[in-house]
Amino acid sequence: MKCPNFEHVSRRALLKGTLATAAGGSLMNWGSLFNSQATAAEVNKNQKRCILLWMNGGVSQFETFDMKPGRPTGGLFRPISTNLPGTQVCELMPKIAQNMDKLTVIRSMRTSQVDHPGGIHLMHTGYSQAAGIRFPEIGAVIAKYLGRDGSDLPNFIKIFSHGNTGAGFLGPKFQPFALSPEGRLPTFSTSNLNPQIESRRNELRNFVEDVYARRHKAETARMHREAYEAARRLQNVHDVFKIDDEWNKYRDLYGDSAFGRRCLMARRLIEEGVPFVEVGQSSYDSHADNFVWHRALVPPMEHAWAGLMTDLEQRGLLEHTLVVWMGEIGRTPRVNNRSGRDHYVRSWSTALAGAGVKGGVVYGESDLDGIDVKDNPVTEGDFFATIYQALGIDPETEHYNGVRPIPIAPFGSDVVKDVLV
Amino acid sequence: MKINKPSHRWQLKFEGEWPTSVAFLGDSRKLAAGNRGGEIFVWNLPEEPPAPQQDEKDEQEKTPPDHPPTRQLTGHDNGISRLVATSDGKTLVSSSLDRTVRLWDVNSAATGSTEVVLDAKDRQRRARYKGEDEKKKILEAPGVKVETVDSAAELTGHRGWVGSLGLSGDQKQLISGDVTSLVITWDLAARKEKSRWTGHPWNWAVATALSPDGATALVSEYTYKRDDFDIPAAGLKLWTTVDGKEKLDLLKLQFPNLDPKATSYGSAQAWRKFVKGGLIAADFSPDGKFMAVGQGGETDTGKVHLLDAASGELLRTVSGHRYGVCDVKFSGDGQYILSSGRDTTIRICQVSDGKEVATLGKERGGQYKDWIHALAISPDQKTVAGADIAGFVHVWQL
Structure with missing residues (x-):
């Protein structure tokens, strides 16, 4: 797919625009095909969409999905079994352990930006920062290709926003709409x-x-x-955006936390047809006291994440919604003299669930101490290409910044086909 | 306690996982230390240490001698958080991240023996530039043979990491707290639970101490934030141990407008300056009149608050460890507060006026310093020990 400029109208966009019009009932010939609310709701339901769970600061792979028990790098937590035979995760994630059959976990991320600003940019866009180019975030790209023109709701929403690249060269139409950390409207x-x-x-x-x-x-x-x-x-x-009543009903499913409320809000937005919602949780940058930080942060996060997947599944939305879990970096195998782990990108973990990806997959492997990737390294480009492919967006789709073609996943990126359905 | 000219007598190697805890066992030459790997060793030290060795890096410095342990206390399978011992040295109590509290009859017959390597880091340093044969010889040299002893009792009931532990002055009761804010008091002789209570469901019981008669418990609650906008209020309360009823909210006393149920970042600012990174160490004075709590976490200056045990009034704030306090203890005569911290030191301050009268150890590490994770005072009040995360147990004679 080649797009000479960001005003390009693709077949998909044309169809999407048509559907949006049809749902509004103003184009009668097409509208007759979709003239019932139920049909429109079905079309809406089947539209692919994405929720990004953003672990700001860089969650530790050793304290989540890539444990090294008994090794010098292993840390203080113990592994627990999961519903995926032979696969263990950290004891901090008992609910995710029972949802491993829904997840693709990638234990072999190897990325290129080890600091926060660079990593946040990289893992929001797929690209390293470059002078003169403002790359669009993944939310803006998805808003462009999966968003609905004329929707009452924005197509790219962030709840507790991290990353500030926004729509980049895609233009203001695809800028994110940010809710407060409590999920309130601006x-x-x-x-x-x-x-x-x-x-x-x-x-x-x-x-x-x-x-x-x-x-x-x-x-x-x-x-x-x-x-x-x-x-x-x-x-x-x-x-x-008024979730208090529903929160009372779903508090136990999502867990009583700010992150849980954000995840419930994300589900409501996705259900209303928003194609991309980012939900952030902060404070993973545990250079000091890594273990107690993760002891505090991971349980409410994993509770909400598991609740979100359950809720989406019960509503028939999970198969159409890709849930992406990642931060900008991983953390070092070595524990420093502050009881902390520092930044690390040679080998770390991410996870996917839902639309377009297999469940019950652990892809790639790190070595004995988690120092390097042993099998199947996945770069940031590969990861973004895989996400776009899972959502039905060709990762080689190009935009132009002036005369320079820029694919939505960097040149040379490989889709990790083994994790896709 | 008399402080003359403190001397660094022993530097016992305990490399591998971080040493986290230390306790004297009846006298100043017998002590136990535990680490973050769940290992506990017992040392019996000679009356007079051999001469210190010249430091390899610094001509002005001499390294105190090492001495091998004699026993390993086996049973825990995750990190040791605290050790306490009865004053007769016969019973050692350990709390662990494996969710248990264990009791040890320190002098009971050995159940086996094993060989352990407690100088692995030192071996790697010595082997670094050697040839293959010599490297192998250094790295694979025999370790230390120790007797092994199983625990006498395992106290279960906690639901998560047990991070805090205390013993009443009358030696009859134990108190332990975990990361689910559950606090349990135990009858030491019967080895049975006496009472239990919980605090804020999101908080951890990070420090616990019992009054000399065991009737009152001091519990400090804290949790690292769940994210920036999700921080429950810290807690510092006195409880009646017999029934687990709240007796006095010490933090509310300091901050009358504190809402213990508030979980916002804004509300946290009310107590942040007083609590810093959590009041993670607590002790009662031997006469029960005072309480001391230490500011932990990675804070600029970790101080110790001295509180009146009856009224809860803040009497003064003493000491000042760079980057936070790790442990706090009153001397046996109640005249001094000893605190260890994240600046590789143990500081000794007078209770009467807060004046710092001695510092044991000195800052070591890079920008951030190694921690003295825990301290212990010998029953005769003449010796102090510290568990150093760099892989040592230090023993100072006061």
Whole structure:
């Protein structure tokens, strides 16, 4: 797939636009095919989407999926058995242990950026930072190819945002919409005006902008208007963000934590058709006191993660939703004199579940002490190519930054086919 | 306790996993130490140590002599968090990350023997630039033969890592706390549970101590944050041990507006300065009038708060370890507070005015220093020991 610019309309995009129109009922010939709400809901349900669980700071592979019990690098936790025979994970993850049949775990990540800013950029875009190019985050790419034009909800949402590359050269249309760590809407998205006054103001603003746009043909005017329209449409779906009632019902499933609430919010958004939601958890940068940090952070995280997968599965959404679990880096095999583990990218772990990937797979292997990858190294490019492929997006799809072609996964990346269905 | 001119008498090698805990067993020449791998060894030291050796790196320095252990206490399969011993030295108690508390009859007959290597790091250093044959000879040299002793009792009931342990002054009761905030008191003679209670469900019982008569428990609760916006309030409370009822909320006393149920980052700021990285060490003075709690974690300066045991009033804040306190103990006469920390030192301060009167050890490490993870005072109050994460147990004569 070659896209000469970001205004390119692909067959998929055309179809997607058509479906969106059809669901709205304004194009009657096509609309007759999709004129019931049930059909539209089914189309919506089958659309692939993605939730990124972002472990900011770099979660330790030794304290999650790649334990080295009895080795000098092993640490203080003990392995537990999982529902995948022969596979063990850290004792901090009893709920994930019972969901291993849903996961593909990659124990052989080998990436190229060992610091936080570089790693966060790398693991949000697939690319190292480069002067003069603003690479789009994975959420923006997915919003572009799986998003719905004219949706009341944004196509790229971050809850407790990390990474600041945003849409990059894809342009403001695909910028992330950020919720607060508590999942609250930003203040600008809520109007206190009387709806009638609000409506009249919108009409007036549209009139003025129409006049301006006719005279100046300015791209910025169009973008400005689109942004206003998106904010106005958001008023229609405020209830999606009110989760208190549902939280009372689902607290036990997700676990009583801020991260659990964020995951429930992510499920609600995915259910409403948002193609990409990132959910962050902070504080994994455990240069000191690695074990007690992980003892505090991992249990609420894994509880929420397992609850999210269960909830998605029970709603028939997991097979259409790719759940990606990763941070920007791994952590060192050696434990330093602060009882900490430092940054490490020669061998670390990530995980995938749901749309397009097999369950019950452990891919790749690190060596005896977790110092290096023993089998099947997976680079950042390979990982992103695999994610895009799982979501039905050709990883060789190119965008252009000026005259330079930039594929959505870096040149030379290999899809890890063994983990895909 | 009399502090003359403290001298560094022994530097016992205990390499491998970090030494985390130490206790004297009846007198100043017999001690036990545990590490993060679950190993516990017992040393019987000669009355007079041999002459110190010249330090290889520093002409001005001399290294105190090493001495091999005689016994290994086997049973734990994860790290030892604390050791306490009865003053007669007959019973040693260990708490562990394996969720158990174990009791040891230290003088009981050996159950076997084994050979252990406690100088692995030193061997690697010596072998580094040698030829293959010599390297092999150094690395594979025989270790130390020790007797093995099984534990006399295993106290179960905890649901997670047991990180804190204390013994009442009358030697009749134990207290232990785990990472689920569960606290259990035990009858030492009967080896049975007496009472239990829990704190905030997200918190850990990071430090526990019993009053001399065992009637009151001091419990410090803390947890490392679940993420930036999910931090339960720390806790520091007195409890009645007989029924596990809360007696006094010491943190609430310091911060009357504290909401123990609040879990926001904002609420954490109320207690952050007082608690720092958790009040991870606690002790009662021998007369039961005072309590000491040490600020742990990786903080700029870890201090020790001295509190009135009856009113909970903060009397003064003493000491000041760079990067945090690891352990706190009152001297037997109640005149001094001894604290070990993340700056490779043990600091001795006067209770009366907080003045620091001696420092044992000196800072070692890179930007961050090695820790003295735990300290012990001999029953005769003449000797202090420290568990050094670099792989040593140090013994100082005061």
